[in-house]
Amino acid sequence: MPETRVESVEKALSILEAFSNEQPSLTLTEIATETGLYKSNVSRLTASLERYGYLKREADRRFRLGPALWRLGALYRRSFELGESIRPVLRQLVAETGETASFYVLDQDERLCLYRENSTEPVRHHLDEGARLPLHAGAAGHVLSAYSFQDAKAKARLAQDGSCVSTGERNPHIASVAAPVVDATGQFHGALAVSGPLQRLSDTALEMARLRVLLAAQGLGRDML
Amino acid sequence: MPETRVESVEKALSILEAFSNEQPSLTLTEIATETGLYKSNVSRLTASLERYGYLKREADRRFRLGPALWRLGALYRRSFELGESIRPVLRQLVAETGETASFYVLDQDERLCLYRENSTEPVRHHLDEGARLPLHAGAAGHVLSAYSFQDAKAKARLAQDGSCVSTGERNPHIASVAAPVVDATGQFHGALAVSGPLQRLSDTALEMARLRVLLAAQGLGRDML
DNA sequence: TAGATTGTTGCGTAGAGTGGAACACATGCC
DNA sequence: GGCATGTGTTCCACTCTACGCAACAATCTA
Numbered sequence: 001m002p003e004t005r006v007e008s009v010e011k012a013l014s015i016l017e018a019f020s021n022e023q024p025s026l027t028l029t030e031i032a033t034e035t036g037l038y039k040s041n042v043s044r045l046t047a048s049l050e051r052y053g054y055l056k057r058e059a060d061r062r063f064r065l066g067p068a069l070w071r072l073g074a075l076y077r078r079s080f081e082l083g084e085s086i087r088p089v090l091r092q093l094v095a096e097t098g099e100t101a102s103f104y105v106l107d108q109d110e111r112l113c114l115y116r117e118n119s120t121e122p123v124r125h126h127l128d129e130g131a132r133l134p135l136h137a138g139a140a141g142h143v144l145s146a147y148s149f150q151d152a153k154a155k156a157r158l159a160q161d162g163s164c165v166s167t168g169e170r171n172p173h174i175a176s177v178a179a180p181v182v183d184a185t186g187q188f189h190g191a192l193a194v195s196g197p198l199q200r201l202s203d204t205a206l207e208m209a210r211l212r213v214l215l216a217a218q219g220l221g222r223d224m225l
Numbered sequence: 226m227p228e229t230r231v232e233s234v235e236k237a238l239s240i241l242e243a244f245s246n247e248q249p250s251l252t253l254t255e256i257a258t259e260t261g262l263y264k265s266n267v268s269r270l271t272a273s274l275e276r277y278g279y280l281k282r283e284a285d286r287r288f289r290l291g292p293a294l295w296r297l298g299a300l301y302r303r304s305f306e307l308g309e310s311i312r313p314v315l316r317q318l319v320a321e322t323g324e325t326a327s328f329y330v331l332d333q334d335e336r337l338c339l340y341r342e343n344s345t346e347p348v349r350h351h352l353d354e355g356a357r358l359p360l361h362a363g364a365a366g367h368v369l370s371a372y373s374f375q376d377a378k379a380k381a382r383l384a385q386d387g388s389c390v391s392t393g394e395r396n397p398h399i400a401s402v403a404a405p406v407v408d409a410t411g412q413f414h415g416a417l418a419v420s421g422p423l424q425r426l427s428d429t430a431l432e433m434a435r436l437r438v439l440l441a442a443q444g445l446g447r448d449m450l
Numbered sequence: 451t452a453g454a455t456t457g458t459t460g461c462g463t464a465g466a467g468t469g470g471a472a473c474a475c476a477t478g479c480c
Numbered sequence: 481g482g483c484a485t486g487t488g489t490t491c492c493a494c495t496c497t498a499c500g501c502a503a504c505a506a507t508c509t510a
Contacts, residue, residue: 004268004269004272004489004490005269005272005273005276006233006237006269006270006272006273006466006467007466007467007498008231008233008234008466008467008497008498008499009233009234009237009270009273009274010273010276010277012231012234012237013273013274013277013279014277016297017277019297019300020300021300021303024300024303024304025304027456027457028456028457028458029455029456029457037499038499038500038501039456039457039458040457040458040459040499040500040501041498041499041500043229043457043458043459044229044230044231044498044499045231045234047229047230047231048230048231048234048235048238049234049238051230051235052235052238052239052242052333053332053333054238059412061456061457064301064304065297065300065301065304066301066332067301067330067331067332067337067339068332068333069294069297069298069300069301070298070299070301070302070337070339070355071298071332071337071355071357072241072244072290072294072298073294073295073296073297073298073299073301073355074295074298074353074354074355074356075244075245075246075249075290075294075355076289076290076291076292076294076295076298077295078246078249078353078355079249079250079289079290105292106292107278107291107292107293107296108277108278108293112292112295112296114292114295128299128303129299130295130296130298130299130300130303132296187284229458229459231497231498232467232497232498233466233467233468233497233498252487252488253487253488253489254486254487254488263468263469263470264487264488264489265468265469265470265488265489265490266467266468266469268488268489268490269467269468286487286488451510452509452510453508453509453510454507454508454509454510455506455507455508455509456505456506456507456508457504457505457506457507458503458504458505458506459502459503459504459505460501460502460503460504461500461501461502461503462499462500462501463498463499463500464497464498464499464500465496465497465498465499466495466496466497466498466499467494467495467496467497467498468493468494468495468496468497469492469493469494469495470491470492470493471490471491471492472489472490472491472492473488473489473490473491474487474488474489474490475486475487475488475489476485476486476487476488477484477485477486477487478483478484478485478486479482479483479484479485480481480482480483480484
């Protein structure tokens with residue numbers, strides 16, 4: 001098998017992966033150590049990335065992510081067309097439950113928060129759009145696992161009642177419920193979730209939230225082309 | 226001069242550029258013709274892009290942009306930290322003027338709408354975040370030209386009163402005013418603009434909007450670190 | 451001034467990337 | 481059904497790119 005891939009491209013992309021919330025700007029040597037590439041190599045790769053607007057170099061010679069990413073990212077999200085229909089649903093869930101509502105899709109081996117509406121409560125589960133969370137924990141994680149891979153355990157959990165619940169699994173203080181959004185053709189689109197502080201989401205409150213999420217997810221799936 | 230760049234990387238990036246609002250999904254051959262690359266080549270490049278989540282392949286074998294772009298795009302925008310301070314300002318401008326307010330940064334040789342708050346009027350200048358517009362026309366375009374390149378003409382225009390006005394320049398029915406956001410260190414960050422239908426923005430309304438934009442831009446610059 | 455650190459450039463060579471053809475696999479059309 | 485058309489993948493040989501490394505600038509530090 002003749003390795004159907006392009007190495008230098010993957011190196012370039014791994015440079016972009018080196019940036020994070022904690023390290024939004026990097027020097028060339030930082031990138032080199034982070035990625036394990038040679039400085040000269042990084043220098044040439046970044047030149048191309050910069051030329052296309054995927055990186056930009058500040059006056060202090062540090063690299064930052066470039067505007068092209070935001071442009072294409074917006075394009076990606078728009079291509080869902082879900083946004084317009086999902087946002088109102090999230091807002092309604094927030095109004096109904098008082099907790100934070102969000103929508104996740106799969107990104108590699110993690111889940112990506114595509115949309116979210118935060119609770120208005122002072123104590124709440126706050127999360128940024130674009131954040132990545134693990135797949136192995138949390139209600140939405142289980143839903144995505146079940147549909148994206150053939151995760152038997154997660155699928156069994158879903159089969160029970162069509163939704164997932166997690167209490168203090170990923171974060172000991174947070175409970176969440178999630179349900180899959182599936183359209184009329186059976187296509188899976190993502191996971192709808194409500195999450196909040198464990199102490200506020202008692203058994204009955206959690207069950208009510210679960211029902212509301214389930215209802216909202218089904219509604220979304222039905223309304224989709 | 227030994228061409229400090231990596232060709233295959235640039236090819237891969239140009240594949241991403243092939244996607245647009247009009248063509249959010251492409252087949253392999255479409256990409257090949259669009260970019261002028263060979264199918265076999267595209268096949269290998271897309272494999273790498275897909276592996277890193279920059280593209281994804283649907284069930285119908287068509288390519289779409291991938292979630293990694295949204296994640297990194299969100300990261301890029303967050304790295305500004307401007308968002309939190311800019312949004313309220315935009316909202317206030319909308320409230321004051323009744324028109325659409327937006328914030329632009331430079332992206333290559335164009336301008337990129339990073340934030341915008343749409344007017345609530347039924348007839349309004351609507352624009353999506355992430356949209357790209359030309360640099361050579363429109364008030365915000367002139368501001369960006371003046372600061373990003375040493376565009377003498379645009380700079381002279383700014384020197385007059387610290388802002389730019391354009392009436393029916395890019396679009397015959399739209400007028401706009403824009404001012405630069407410059408922090409205490411003299412660093413230029415972007416262009417703040419208000420735009421709306423020409424007929425509603427009479428001379429006096431336009432002048433009032435200009436003053437408000439100018440004021441808001443100065444306030445933003447002052448409040449920035 | 452000496453020394454450390456960061457980034458760029460030059461160069462030879464290995465080997466990656468490429469073009470092209472040949473091959474599978476669907477669809478459509480008579 | 482058979483034949484044509486279009487799409488995507490795989491194979492192979494050749495070329496030239498991309499890479500490692502060293503040497504070189506260019507800044508900081510002290």
